[in-house]
Amino acid sequence: MKYIDEFQDPDLARRLLDDIHATVTRPWALMEVCGGQTHSIIRHGIDQLLPDAVELIHGPGCPVCVTPLDVIDKALEIASRPGVIFCSFGDMLRVPGSGSDLFRVRAAGGDVRVVYSPLDALRLAQEHPDREVVFFGIGFETTAPPNAMAVHQARRLGVRNFSMLVSHVRVPPAIEAIMESDTCRVQAFLAAGHVCSVMGTDEYPALAERHRVPIVVTGFEPLDILEGVRRAVRQLERGEHTVDNAYRRAVPAEGNPAAKAMLADVFEATDRAWRGIGVIPGSGWRLSERYRDLDAEHRFAVTHIDTREPAQCRSGEVLQGLIKPKECAAFGTVCTPRTPLGATMVSSEGACAAYYLYRRLDGDGTRGAGRTSEAPAALEGTSVV
Numbered sequence: 365m366k367y368i369d370e371f372q373d374p375d376l377a378r379r380l381l382d383d384i385h386a387t388v389t390r391p392w393a394l395m396e397v398c399g400g401q402t403h404s405i406i407r408h409g410i411d412q413l414l415p416d417a418v419e420l421i422h423g424p425g426c427p428v429c430v431t432p433l434d435v436i437d438k439a440l441e442i443a444s445r446p447g448v449i450f451c452s453f454g455d456m457l458r459v460p461g462s463g464s465d466l467f468r469v470r471a472a473g474g475d476v477r478v479v480y481s482p483l484d485a486l487r488l489a490q491e492h493p494d495r496e497v498v499f500f501g502i503g504f505e506t507t508a509p510p511n512a513m514a515v516h517q518a519r520r521l522g523v524r525n526f527s528m529l530v531s532h533v534r535v536p537p538a539i540e541a542i543m544e545s546d547t548c549r550v551q552a553f554l555a556a557g558h559v560c561s562v563m564g565t566d567e568y569p570a571l572a573e574r575h576r577v578p579i580v581v582t583g584f585e586p587l588d589i590l591e592g593v594r595r596a597v598r599q600l601e602r603g604e605h606t607v608d609n610a611y612r613r614a615v616p617a618e619g620n621p622a623a624k625a626m627l628a629d630v631f632e633a634t635d636r637a638w639r640g641i642g643v644i645p646g647s648g649w650r651l652s653e654r655y656r657d658l659d660a661e662h663r664f665a666v667t668h669i670d671t672r673e674p675a676q677c678r679s680g681e682v683l684q685g686l687i688k689p690k691e692c693a694a695f696g697t698v699c700t701p702r703t704p705l706g707a708t709m710v711s712s713e714g715a716c717a718a719y720y721l722y723r724r725l726d727g728d729g730t731r732g733a734g735r736t737s738e739a740p741a742a743l744e745g746t747s748v749v
């Protein structure tokens with residue numbers, strides 16, 4: 365398959381690995397920002413092929429995982445109300461809130477529907493003018509433009525029974541927060557290529573300079589990851605800290621101007637809580653004043669929610685790269701994709717799901733290489749990313 369097979373070529377992978385092995389002279393810790401990259405790394409065993417001195421720390425770039433608990437609980441409350449059609453991508457349905465999830469709300473009679481686009485939800489609103497249709501708009505800079513488009517269209521078409529529960533997050537403030545953390549071990553970042561295909565690379569040079577950290581824009585196929593690692597360790601070994609675009613086939617420096625214009629029209633920056641991490645200043649988007657009447661949080665007045673995280677779940681530490689999933693006592697025992705305690709075990713991008721799915725169940729990850737039969741439900745439905 366064009367643009368896939370050539371980026372999985374084993375001979376080229378071996379050459380990149382040889383170059384990395386020849387380059388590295390001391391320990392380095394790199395963070396891959398995106399959960400899609402994490403899955404690619406674990407699925408292909410890339411972390412096991414790298415020199416022992418190169419550690420890959422899994423970052424917080426899983427939109428399902430970082431959606432805060434209070435927003436999940438608000439979604440559950442709105443979805444439970446009579447007259448509401450609550451629309452979401454499939455991977456949000458099993459994400460546990462404080463006491464339930466959207467699947468259970470649906471089983472109890474709530475009208476919860478899986479859609480493949482926010483525009484599907486808008487169409488439902490047009491078809492059911494007597495119902496309130498709410499779309500669960502979460503994710504990073506990748507999903508924000510189509511969600512912004514749906515809000516823009518709702519206003520343009522005068523669809524008054526459509527609204528959006530918004531919990532969008534942005535990557536650069538998260539990188540800033542990670543670097544400013546007292547526990548930070550990250551020495552270089554593999555930035556998320558798809559995010560940069562929307563937003564471009566303009567926000568990164570200041571971050572790289574301020575924190576003296578190399579940032580390599582990286583794709584998702586095995587050779588993309590290896591090339592990102594190769595460029596990052598080269599910079600580290602040379603004492604450099606620049607922004608390097610290793611995903612030029614998809615990422616122009618300016619990003620996607622049309623998508624950025626749509627984002628600027630519909631959203632405004634806000635502080636946002638990340639599940640398991642806490643509030644990161646300026647890290648989110650909410651609907652701007654002009655579109656505030658389409659904000660489901662205001663329309664349904666779900667502003668005060670008491671949340672309860674499961675005490676056993678250490679997903680916050682997983683998301684910050686402080687522990688690997690298998691270091692959580694609940695991993696693979698009480699917490700599995702069928703009985704998830706935290707969102708990182710549910711999502712198609714979650715690190716815990718990746719470790720479970722690809723059988724990293726023991727200490728060194730060498731047991732039972734391959735995929736489990738118990739795939740996360742998220743992999744069987746529509747995805748936020």
Ligand code: SF4
Nearest residue numbers: 678679692699706716
């Ligand atoms: S294995 Fe389960 S309980 Fe442990 S951190 Fe991951 S999601 Fe939370």
